[in-house]
Amino acid sequence: MTKLRQADPLGIQRVIQTPGLKRSLLPQQADALDPSLPIAEDELLIEVESLNIDSASFHQISEACGGDPGKIEKHILELVAKRGKHHNPVTGSGGMLIGRVTQIGPSFPLKEKPVSVGDRIATLVSLSLTPLQIRKIKKIHTKIDRVDIEGHAILFASGIFAKLPDDLPETVALAILDVAGAPAQTRQLVKANQTVVVIGGGGKSGILCLAEAKRKPGVRTIAVDYSDAAIARLKELSFVDDVIQADARNAVEVMEKVWSATRGHMGDVVINVANIPETEMSCVLSCRPKGIVYYFSMATSFTRAALGAEGVGADVDLRIGNGYTEGHADLALNLVRENRELKAIFTQQYT
Numbered sequence: 001m002t003k004l005r006q007a008d009p010l011g012i013q014r015v016i017q018t019p020g021l022k023r024s025l026l027p028q029q030a031d032a033l034d035p036s037l038p039i040a041e042d043e044l045l046i047e048v049e050s051l052n053i054d055s056a057s058f059h060q061i062s063e064a065c066g067g068d069p070g071k072i073e074k075h076i077l078e079l080v081a082k083r084g085k086h087h088n089p090v091t092g093s094g095g096m097l098i099g100r101v102t103q104i105g106p107s108f109p110l111k112e113k114p115v116s117v118g119d120r121i122a123t124l125v126s127l128s129l130t131p132l133q134i135r136k137i138k139k140i141h142t143k144i145d146r147v148d149i150e151g152h153a154i155l156f157a158s159g160i161f162a163k164l165p166d167d168l169p170e171t172v173a174l175a176i177l178d179v180a181g182a183p184a185q186t187r188q189l190v191k192a193n194q195t196v197v198v199i200g201g202g203g204k205s206g207i208l209c210l211a212e213a214k215r216k217p218g219v220r221t222i223a224v225d226y227s228d229a230a231i232a233r234l235k236e237l238s239f240v241d242d243v244i245q246a247d248a249r250n251a252v253e254v255m256e257k258v259w260s261a262t263r264g265h266m267g268d269v270v271i272n273v274a275n276i277p278e279t280e281m282s283c284v285l286s287c288r289p290k291g292i293v294y295y296f297s298m299a300t301s302f303t304r305a306a307l308g309a310e311g312v313g314a315d316v317d318l319r320i321g322n323g324y325t326e327g328h329a330d331l332a333l334n335l336v337r338e339n340r341e342l343k344a345i346f347t348q349q350y351t
Contacts, residue, residue: 005040007107009157013040014131016084027156028129033084035131035154042157044115045103048134050171051127051147052178053095055203055275056299057088058145064090073137076147080134087128093298094127095145097153098164098174109157120170122177123153124160124329144175144350162329167337175350176332179205182273182296183212183335184328185321189269189292193218197258197267197286199248200274202230204346205296207237208332209271211339214239222261224254224282237341248272248279255285272297280305287316296321 005013015025016032027033039045053061065071080086086094101119104110115121123130134151141147155161162177164170182205190196196213198206201223210221222242223234234243244257258266266288272279277299284305287293293316295305305318325331336342 002038004038004105005043007042007105007157008040009042011043011129011131011154011156011158014084014154026129027085027131028087028126031083033131035084035133035152037152039103039105039154041105042107042109043105044101044108044155044159046097046099046121046123046153046155047102048097048099048132048149048151048153050099050174051086051095051097051149052174053086053127053145053147054091054093054178054298055145055205056297057091057093057095059275060088060090062142067142069140069142072140072142077134077137080132085127085130085132091298092128094130096123096125096127096174096178097130097132098122098170099153102152107157113161115161115163120164121161122164122174123155124162124177124180124324125155126323130155130159144171146171146174160324165333168333169347169351171350172336172346173333175204175346176208176336177329179208179273180328180332181321181323181325182271183208184325184331185294185296186212186271187215187331188325189271189294190216190219191268192216194268195220195222195262195265197222197224197270199224199254199270199272199279199283199286200297201225201240202227202234203273203275204349205273207234207342207345208335209273209296210237211239211342212335213269222258222267224248224258233345239339239341246282248274248282249276251281251285254282258286267291269294272300275299277301278304281308281312284309284312284314284316284318287314289315290317292317292319294319294321
C-alpha cells in the first residue's frame with residue numbers, strides 16, 4: 001500500500017518553493033504547486049470532469065488567444081503543466097471545478113465536511129490554490145467559460161466544497177456555485193430602502209446580486225452593462241428597476257448616467273462584477289458619500305481603486321470581495337430555485 005503524505009491542512013507541502021526565498025508560501029501565493037500522488041492523510045483526491053474558469057480569467061485568456069479554441073486549449077495545458085494549478089498570472093484568479101471523489105485521506109475532517117468516495121462535488125475554493133493535473137482537454141465551452149477535462153485535483157483539509165444538487169442540471173449548479181459569494185455578500189451589505197448599483201449587471205454574478213438585493217424591502221436596483229444582448233435581457237427582469245447602457249471603463253459617462261437615474265442620490269451600495277479591468281472608478285464615482293463600493297470582480301486593481309478614490313476626494317467604503325461567506329452555496333442555489341426568472345436564465349444559458 002502506498003504511504004500517504006503527512007497531514008497538512010493548508011497544503012503548504014504542495015508548494016514548490018521559489019529558489020532563494022526565505023519564507024514559506026501558501027498555495028495561492030506560490031508560483032507552482034506539486035499535484036502528484038499520493039495524497040496526504042488529510043486530503044481529498046478528485047477525478048475532475050470540468051473546470052469553470054472565472055469570467056475575468058477566461059475573458060483574458062480568450063482575448064490573448066484571439067478566441068481560437070485550439071490556442072485556448074494549448075494555453076490552458078501549458079499554464080497548468082507549468083504551475084500545477086490553473087492560476088492565471090495576468091488576472092491572478094482561477095475558477096472552480098466539478099468532479100468525483102475517488103480517495104479520502106484517513107485524517108480528512110469528515111465530521112465537519114461529510115463526503116464519501118463516489119460523491120460528485122464542486123469545489124468552492126479557487127483553482128489558483130488547487131493542485132491540478134490535466135491529462136486531456138475534451139471540450140472548451142467558450143460561451144460559458146467551462147473546460148471539460150480528464151485529470152485529477154487535490155482538495156486540502158481546509159478547503160470547502162458542495163455536493164452537486166439533484167434538482168438542478170450540473171452545469172447550472174456549477175455556474176451558480178462559481179459565483180455564490182456575490183449574492184451572499186450582497187445579502188449582508190444591502191439594507192432596506194437603499195439604491196443598489198451593479199456594474200456588470202448582465203452577467204451571472206450581476207443578475208444574482210440584483211435579485212438578492214431586490215429581496216430587501218424598498219430597495220431600488222440599477223444595472224449597468226455594455227452589450228446590447230445584456231441590456232435587452234436586463235430590461236425584461238422584474239427585479240431590475242433601471243438599466244443603464246455604458247462602458248464601465250468610462251467612469252465619467254457611468255457617473256453621469258447614474259446621477260441622472262438617481263436624481264443625484266447615487267448608489268448607497270455599488271457592486272462591481274465586471275469581467276474587464278479599469279472599471280474601478282466608475283464604481284467610486286457612482287457611489288454616494290459614506291456609501292459602500294464592493295469589488296467582487298477578479299479584474300479589480302486595489303491600487304487603482306484606492307488611489308483613484310483618494311484622487312477625487314471620494315469618502316466611500318471600499319471593500320474587496322470574499323468569495324466565501326458561511327452558507328453561501330445554499331443561499332445562491334436557493335435564490336435560483338425560488339426565482340423563476342433566474343432559473344430560466346441559468347437553465348437556458350448553462351444547460
